[in-house]
Amino acid sequence: MDSLKYINHYSETTKKQVLELIKQEKLGQYLKKKYANSHAIKTDKALFAYVNELKNAHMKKVAPLSKVLYDGKINIIHNALGTHHFISRVQGSKLKSKNEIRIATMFKNTPLEFLEMIVVHELAHFKEKEHNKAFYSLCEYMQPSYHQVEFDLRLYLTHMDIKGKIEKWG
Template structure:
């Protein structure tokens, strides 16, 4: 059960199902069938545009983003998949703020839904700081299947732990 560290708060029945998929070597196939294609947002510029479009369509009154980029060090340094930062500084008589989102570079080659889930999660933190009911309601408003995709992302992270590397998300390669 140590390989299920991303699923600790799920039921024993759910964990048994996951263990069975792992035992049968079908977890990768399950995820690739569910999410067959990786997204095409590979550059920081494309990511910035994507995140801003998502923010503007769901959170019009949210603060402007000053930086959005993929960060190769994020999961090593912060033990996270994405981070958000609010930077305030005094500039003359005014207080200026910058809002930034950093996404782990491991999300350059995953399905669109996984990237969207991380972006939605980080955007929700601009309105709700804590992981509370209002936070998850906002996540679900922006991505109606948020909870299912979060679970599937946890399965993907479990797969990475088992294989010791990130699985290629090339749909022509089925494990």
């Protein structure tokens, strides 16, 4: 069941259902039907604007973001889908801080819901450092379908491991 590494912590019933979809070669069809189109946020500038729009709508009191970009090295280096950074520097007698978000380049060619889920997850870390109840409540507040989209993203990653791509999105 190594092909199910992204959903390993789900119930046996769920894993069996996913295995059946894989066996019948219907996992990609399921995902394409549910998430038909890729988003149009392809540049770092557009990503910065999109993330700031989400942040300002849900987290106005969080310090401004200084950098948001697609990063082609994330999967290799961090084994993650996105990262967030709090950078503090002393400049003279002042403490300067910067908030950065980096999103794996693979999300340039996915449905908007997947990109939004990663962005929401990374934004939530600016308020809640740990993956606890408050963290996931904040994620649900920013994206009401957060848990379902996270599960479907895990299915997408499973499909990508097996097939390499889903036709039509990329």
